[in-house]
Amino acid sequence: MIREAQHDDIAMITCMLRRMVEDMAAVGGHAVSQDESDWKEFANVIKNQMTDKKYQYLMADLNQSKEVVGCTAGEIIMLGGVFAPKKILHISAVYVFPAFRRSCIASQLLEALMDWGRTEGCQLCDLNVNVHNPARRLYEKYQFEEFRLQMVRAL
Numbered sequence: 001m002i003r004e005a006q007h008d009d010i011a012m013i014t015c016m017l018r019r020m021v022e023d024m025a026a027v028g029g030h031a032v033s034q035d036e037s038d039w040k041e042f043a044n045v046i047k048n049q050m051t052d053k054k055y056q057y058l059m060a061d062l063n064q065s066k067e068v069v070g071c072t073a074g075e076i077i078m079l080g081g082v083f084a085p086k087k088i089l090h091i092s093a094v095y096v097f098p099a100f101r102r103s104c105i106a107s108q109l110l111e112a113l114m115d116w117g118r119t120e121g122c123q124l125c126d127l128n129v130n131v132h133n134p135a136r137r138l139y140e141k142y143q144f145e146e147f148r149l150q151m152v153r154a155l
């Protein structure tokens with residue numbers, strides 16, 4: 001079952017997003033902070049975002065036990081300035097605990113988040129994914145296409 005996150009989900013969301021960046025680091029992403037105070041601060045950021053209508057946090061529960069198995073997060077971005085106005089849903093996180101992967105839980109989370117974005121009037125949905133992350137296949141399944149290339153080099 002997919003549902004909107006509540007205040008008492010914040011610790012679980014923080015835990016899942018910490019695991020998410022650890023998984024991302026294992027496939028070529030940036031190393032993860034080991035400083036506990038950074039994660040406390042991050043929990044605070046989530047808490048503040050949950051009271052802001054621009055953000056949406058969704059949880060996936062197992063139907064029978066109500067055990068939390070995954071989550072996703074999105075933010076509405078207003079393109080403006082030198083660009084023509086456009087409302088974009090930016091997907092900032094998707095995570096499913098390893099034991100529950102490949103059972104369409106992330107798919108259900110993404111569909112519910114994109115439905116929310118459509119309801120909010122977004123015309124486009126975007127996200128970032130590392131080139132070696134197998135999550136790319138999930139996004140390709142949902143017709144996400146490469147749009148911008150981020151280039152890096154050592155200094």
Ligand SMILES: CC(C)(COP(=O)(O)OP(=O)(O)OC[C@H]1O[C@@H](n2cnc3c(N)ncnc32)[C@H](O)[C@@H]1OP(=O)(O)O)[C@@H](O)C(=O)NCCC(=O)NCCS
Binds near residue numbers: 024094102129133135
């Ligand atoms: C990426 C992630 C969210 C996918 O969750 P999931 O619940 O297993 O995804 P789904 O079951 O909905 O997958 C749907 C389809 O996406 C594709 N897919 C998902 N994970 C895949 C993988 N590891 N390798 C290849 N294809 C994959 C498949 O086509 C899959 O369909 P199939 O199982 O019938 O082949 C999960 O693996 C995860 O939490 N990874 C670590 C965190 C992370 O990297 N998040 C993304 C950050 S950009």
